[in-house]
Amino acid sequence: MKIKKGDTVLIMSGKDRGKKGKAIRVFPEEKLILVEGINLRKKHQRPKKSGEKGQIILIPGPVSVSSMKLMCPQCGKATRVGYQISGKNKIRICKKCKQTIVQ
Numbered sequence: 131m132k133i134k135k136g137d138t139v140l141i142m143s144g145k146d147r148g149k150k151g152k153a154i155r156v157f158p159e160e161k162l163i164l165v166e167g168i169n170l171r172k173k174h175q176r177p178k179k180s181g182e183k184g185q186i187i188l189i190p191g192p193v194s195v196s197s198m199k200l201m202c203p204q205c206g207k208a209t210r211v212g213y214q215i216s217g218k219n220k221i222r223i224c225k226k227c228k229q230t231i232v233q
């Protein structure tokens with residue numbers, strides 16, 4: 131997966147197009163990512179104790195990895211991710227500034 135947990139991504143399509151958020155959970159098999167503040171869904175929370183009111187909370191829904199781009203932490207641009215082999219490791223690089231993306 132080109133996007134990892136903790137990355138900042140830019141949403142390229144859908145109702146949240148143009149918004150940025152932090153990847154909080156990654157599902158590599160489904161190619162889906164939960165992004166903070168993106169694709170919010172309402173969830174009704176039942177009261178836990180009697181006398182408490184139920185409330186509506188907003189939780190992010192998964193977004194397809196193909197509809198987002200990584201925000202490069204080095205140059206700050208939305209970019210595609212490239213790979214470079216360094217010894218046994220595959221490191222991610224920004225296709226715009228060619229810097230290593232640490233994480």
Ligand SMILES: [Zn+2]
Pocket residue numbers: 202203204205206207209224225226227228229
């Ligand atoms: Zn960059």
